[in-house]
Amino acid sequence: MDINEVLKATEIMTGPFPELDKKEHNNPFSHFSQWYVHALKNGTAEPNSMVLSTITQNNTPDSRVxxxxxxxxxxLYxxxxxxxxxxxxxxxxxxxxxxFYWREQGRQVRLKGTAELTTDISHIADNLDAAVRDLNAYKTVPLEVEFYQALNEGGYARLLYKLTDGKWECNWL
Ligand SMILES: Cc1cc2nc3c(=O)[nH]c(=O)nc-3n(C[C@H](O)[C@H](O)[C@H](O)COP(=O)(O)O)c2cc1C
Structure with a gap:
C-alpha cells in the first residue's frame, strides 16, 4: 500500500450539504445551538466532540478531543x-x-477565547459529572467564533462573530 496514493484518492467534502444558512444571529451561542441540533438530527455522530487546543509551558501548541x-x-463547558x-x-x-467538524453537514465551528476553572456550575449541574465526581469543570468564554459551511455548488461561506465592547458583531468573510 502506498499511503500517498491512498491519501490522493481519499474523497473529501462529498455532499449533499444543507443549503447555505444565511441567518445572522444576535450571538454565536444561538447560531451554534441551531447548527448543533441540525448536526445531531442529520447523521453526525457525536457532534459534541471538539478539539481543544491549549498552549504548553514552553509556548508550543497542544490539542486533544x-x-x-x-x-x-x-x-461552553x-x-x-x-x-x-x-x-x-x-x-x-x-x-x-x-x-468542531461536522462532516455530514460540511460544517466547522472555530472558537477562540479563554478557559477558566469554575465551580459556578449549579445552573448546569445536571450536565456535569464534576457536580458529583472529583473533576475539574472549565468555562470557555469565546471572543471570536467562525461558522464555516461548504456549499453544494463548490466553495464555502464563513461568518465570523466577534465580541466587541461587550457586544457580538458578525461579518461574512
Ligand atoms: C471522543 C473522545 C472524547 C474525549 N473526551 C474527553 C473529555 O471530555 N475530557 C477529557 O479530559 N478527555 C477526554 N478525552 C481524552 C483526551 O482526548 C485526552 O487524551 C486526555 O484528556 C489527556 O489529555 P491531556 O494530557 O492534554 O490532559 C476524549 C477523547 C476522545 C477520543
Missing amino acids: VLLKAMDDEA FETGRFREKVIQLTHNSSVALN
Missing part, C-alpha cells in the same frame, strides 16, 4: 481529570481554541 458538556449564554496535562497548561495560560 474533549466533550462539550454544557453551554449557557456566555460560555468541558470537564477533565484534576491531574491532567491540560490542567497544568490552562493554569499557565488560559488561552484556548475549540474546533
